Amino acid sequence: MGLPKTSTELWHGHPVWLENDLPVVGFKAYPNFVTVLFWRGQAITDDSGKLNASGSAEMSEFKLKSVDDFNSDLFDGWLQQVRELEAA
Template sequence: MTSVAEYIEALPDHQRALGEQLEQLLTAGLPAAAARLWHSHPVWMVGKQPIAGFKAFPQYITLLLWQGQRIKDESKLLSPSGSAEMAVLKLSSLDELDSELLASWLSQLARL
């Protein structure tokens, strides 16, 4: 697998629509970032700095926001992850994805 499109195409049927929607929202919400596979999953980066991405697991897709702990999340849906400023959101279906909320988060990340 060498591209984000190939990663999404290889997702199981129950995750593909979610992967496609995340790709569209991340690309639109982070216009200065370039999408690429990094550590085998899609990540949007500015230069060598990862901003956001996602990784598929058998039962869910995890949205990854590298500086997610620095943004305002009134929804309280983001969970801190790791020792840095990473925050994540586990999504089991497309119905769980709030496009407007994600756009707000991405807008905040783009300004950091």
């Protein structure tokens, strides 16, 4: 799946995927977890309840505390919605 129509760069020191020079998804590593950021994440339908609003804009985040927290089907669904949001 992924985000094939995006570019990647370090943005404020963190890996970020951009579409039309606007950030859409990125991550930030900490000693005990990794935060995955979705810039329009509050527009994503998340039946799992694992995305949390973050910051003052439309952002949402998901914290990976161990490899067991990663669910490829869940992430694929979120990325599909990101692609649809960016296409609209």
